[in-house]
Amino acid sequence: MRFLVRRVGFLLVTLWAALTVNFFIPRLMPGNPAEAILAQFHGRLNPSALKAIEVALGIGGHQNLFTSYVDYLRNTLTGNFGISFSQGNVSVASLISRALPWSLGLVGISTIIGFVFGTVIGAVVAWRRGGTMDNVLPPTFIIVSAFPYFWVGLLSIWLFSLTLNWFPTLGGYTATSTLSWSWSSFTDILSHAVLPAFTIVITSVGGWILTMRNNMITVVAEDYVKMARAKGLTPRRILWQYAGRNALLPNLTGFAMSLGFVISGAILVEYVFNYPGVGFLLLQAVNNEDYPLMQALFFLIAVVVIVAIFISDIATALLDPRTRNNR
Amino acid sequence: MKRPHLLRSAASAGRFLRRDKKALIGSIILFVLLVIAAFPSWFTPDDPAAEVYNPGAGLSWAHPLGTTSFGQDVFSQVMAGTRQSVMIALVVGFLCTILSVAVGVTAAYAGGLIDDTLSLVTDVILVIPTFPLIIVIAAYTKSASFWTIVFVLVVTGWSYGARQLRVQALSLRNRDYLLAARARGESSWYIISVELIPPMTSLIVANFLGAALYAVLAAAGLQFVGLGNVNTESWGTMLYWAQNNEALSAGLPLWALAPGIMIAILGSALALLNYAFDEVSNPALRPVAGRRRRKAVA
Numbered sequence: 019m020r021f022l023v024r025r026v027g028f029l030l031v032t033l034w035a036a037l038t039v040n041f042f043i044p045r046l047m048p049g050n051p052a053e054a055i056l057a058q059f060h061g062r063l064n065p066s067a068l069k070a071i072e073v074a075l076g077i078g079g080h081q082n083l084f085t086s087y088v089d090y091l092r093n094t095l096t097g098n099f100g101i102s103f104s105q106g107n108v109s110v111a112s113l114i115s116r117a118l119p120w121s122l123g124l125v126g127i128s129t130i131i132g133f134v135f136g137t138v139i140g141a142v143v144a145w146r147r148g149g150t151m152d153n154v155l156p157p158t159f160i161i162v163s164a165f166p167y168f169w170v171g172l173l174s175i176w177l178f179s180l181t182l183n184w185f186p187t188l189g190g191y192t193a194t195s196t197l198s199w200s201w202s203s204f205t206d207i208l209s210h211a212v213l214p215a216f217t218i219v220i221t222s223v224g225g226w227i228l229t230m231r232n233n234m235i236t237v238v239a240e241d242y243v244k245m246a247r248a249k250g251l252t253p254r255r256i257l258w259q260y261a262g263r264n265a266l267l268p269n270l271t272g273f274a275m276s277l278g279f280v281i282s283g284a285i286l287v288e289y290v291f292n293y294p295g296v297g298f299l300l301l302q303a304v305n306n307e308d309y310p311l312m313q314a315l316f317f318l319i320a321v322v323v324i325v326a327i328f329i330s331d332i333a334t335a336l337l338d339p340r341t342r343n344n345r
Numbered sequence: 346m347k348r349p350h351l352l353r354s355a356a357s358a359g360r361f362l363r364r365d366k367k368a369l370i371g372s373i374i375l376f377v378l379l380v381i382a383a384f385p386s387w388f389t390p391d392d393p394a395a396e397v398y399n400p401g402a403g404l405s406w407a408h409p410l411g412t413t414s415f416g417q418d419v420f421s422q423v424m425a426g427t428r429q430s431v432m433i434a435l436v437v438g439f440l441c442t443i444l445s446v447a448v449g450v451t452a453a454y455a456g457g458l459i460d461d462t463l464s465l466v467t468d469v470i471l472v473i474p475t476f477p478l479i480i481v482i483a484a485y486t487k488s489a490s491f492w493t494i495v496f497v498l499v500v501t502g503w504s505y506g507a508r509q510l511r512v513q514a515l516s517l518r519n520r521d522y523l524l525a526a527r528a529r530g531e532s533s534w535y536i537i538s539v540e541l542i543p544p545m546t547s548l549i550v551a552n553f554l555g556a557a558l559y560a561v562l563a564a565a566g567l568q569f570v571g572l573g574n575v576n577t578e579s580w581g582t583m584l585y586w587a588q589n590n591e592a593l594s595a596g597l598p599l600w601a602l603a604p605g606i607m608i609a610i611l612g613s614a615l616a617l618l619n620y621a622f623d624e625v626s627n628p629a630l631r632p633v634a635g636r637r638r639r640k641a642v643a
Contacts, residue, residue, distance in 0.1 A: 028465075028468065031465065031469060032468075032469050032472055032473065035469045035473065036473050039473070039478070040481075043481060043482055043485060044485055157367060157617070157620075160367075160613070160616045160617060160620050161609075161613040161616065161617070163616065164558060164562075164609065164612030164613045164615065164616035165605075165608075165609040165612065165613075166562050166565050166566060166569075166605060166608050166609065166612070167562075167566075168566060168569055168584075169565075169584070169602075169605030169608065169609065172584075172588075172601050172602070172605060173602065173605070176598050176601075176602070228620075278472065278473075278474040278475065278476075281474055281476075281477075282474060282475065282476030282477065282563075282566075283476075285476060285477065285480070286566050286569070286570070289570060290588075300477065300480065301480070301570050304480060304481075304483075304484040304570070304572065305571070307484075309484075312481060312484060313481070315477070316477045316478065316480075316481045319474055319477045320473055320474055320477070320478075323472065323473075323474045324472055324473070327472050
């Protein structure tokens with residue numbers, strides 16, 4: 019119970035910190051960009067768009083810092099992110115809700131694929147420590163995970179799309195088609211998702227392999243694994259039912275911790291592939307100086323990561339009583 | 346007193362490199378890149394910025410990697426760009442490490458409320474996704490300069506190391522030799538700098554390398570999307586121009602691929618060294634089966 023209270027408290031503190039950072043960034047920059055932006059758009063935009071910027075930056079009218087901070091908190095918590103002025107005065111919330119499924123689908127599925135593959139490979143590699151696989155795979159993936167995500171994306175576009183013509187280059191679906199609940203739409207979306215997903219899996223799998231391998235090495239030395247061996251259980255059973263299960267737990271925590279990394283990489287992957295998700299939207303907002311959209315997106319991404327970490331903390335604690343007393 | 350100590354560490358470094366192939370390869374690559382970064386003019390046959398050649402030329406002896414669609418020599422650009430990435434890696438790695446050590450060790454050594462506060466700040470920064478934050482900050486500063494990028498990367502990059510170092514410092518805190526130092530009446534400053542930090546060297550180095558790797562990748566990503574100063578010579582900026590001129594579909598893939606390969610090479614060198622130092626600080630991971638060590642669980 020105490021554990022749960024602590025975690026919930028931490029969740030709230032982090033969310034508040036993300037909110038506050040988001041509020042103060044435009045104010046703390048040299049030359050106060052918030053005021054400059056407002057001045058820059060005066061006369062060029064209609065009043066509702068101006069209002070949108072004021073809401074996003076929390077600089078409405080002649081308020082002092084504190085009241086605008088309170089206004090900003092209230093607006094954000096009620097989901098009122100203002101209006102995006104670069105995308106035809108649509109509300110920021112609707113733009114985001116359009117982009118979110120694409121990102122959740124692409125990043126979510128490819129992260130899970132990468133995690134599962136990495137965990138299985140890491141477990142097997144540690145089990146046959148010093149074998150050929152153990153000598154080849156970990157160093158290879160140390161190197162691969164140091165590649166820039168976006169560059170692996172460029173490379174796979176060049177190789178699989180432009181040279182071999184196996185997959186479409188850009189976008190989340192064929193621009194000329196209309197999406198529907200049909201088989202052809204499904205395969206269209208799938209063929210567009212293969213390359214970006216491949217990019218994310220290839221660059222993230224190495225991290226999971228390494229952490230799982232390290233956990234396994236610790237676990238394999240435990241007494242209960244020796245005991246299982248002494249009982250004459252099959253190696254396969256020891257590997258998966260005894261050692262693997264226990265090594266997986268710290269990896270779950272690592273999973274949450276690395277989620278921020280994966281999402282950061284995914285932003286650039288979406289950008290490279292013009293994939294219609296949240297990351298692409300964020301960079302479009304940056305290029306168009308669409309500050310309300312930009313701030314809302316940062317906040318959204320932060321919330322997703324923070325909540326995911328919270329869930330995995332709770333899950334780890336449920337699965338592994340040993341962690342409940344720690345911190 | 347100083348000399349034999351230095352000699353000893355040089356000798357142990359040599360042994361480390363001979364034994365560990367990952368560390369050896371990583372160091373060689375890093376050394377070559379450092380030389381290129383220090384003396385780029387030795388390696389650039391042409392002025393990297395000059396737009397004087399046939400635009401979009403293929404491979405040739407004069408242009409080993411072809412030219413850009415502005416008529417610049419790709420090879421010269423790649424060589425000239427080394428300096429900035431290496432500088433970012435070193436400077437951000439160094440500053441992040443200092444901050445990590447300061448926060449992590451202080452938290453562990455002081456304990457109590459100071460530890461709680463510092464740990465909370467560390468954990469909060471750790472879970473807030475940094476790259477989107479960097480993008481937002483860079484968007485407000487408009488074409489971030491070298492030092493802006495360094496600043497942002499340091500502010501967002503120190504927390505992981507601080508957390509790791511805190512855990513290790515905590516495990517050392519109550520060892521007998523530290524208690525003995527305290528009983529002797531040594532000052533906290535002496536205990537921290539002479540007794541507590543030296544045993545943590547390999548983890549500190551591993552953290553430096555990790556932070557440097559993060560800095561290289563994040564800075565390249567930032568410049569790639571056009572949030573850096575697009576007129577500087579760097580690999581990220583090259584990628585930005587290549588992408589904006591559709592180098593891949595224009596038949597100039599090397600313009601986009603070459604700087605990426607360089608980032609990958611630098612990144613791999615840092616990652617290999619990082620991994621090697623991880624094995625030093627965690628004996629259980631070494632190729633020879635070592636003593637058991639339970640991993641700290643978050």
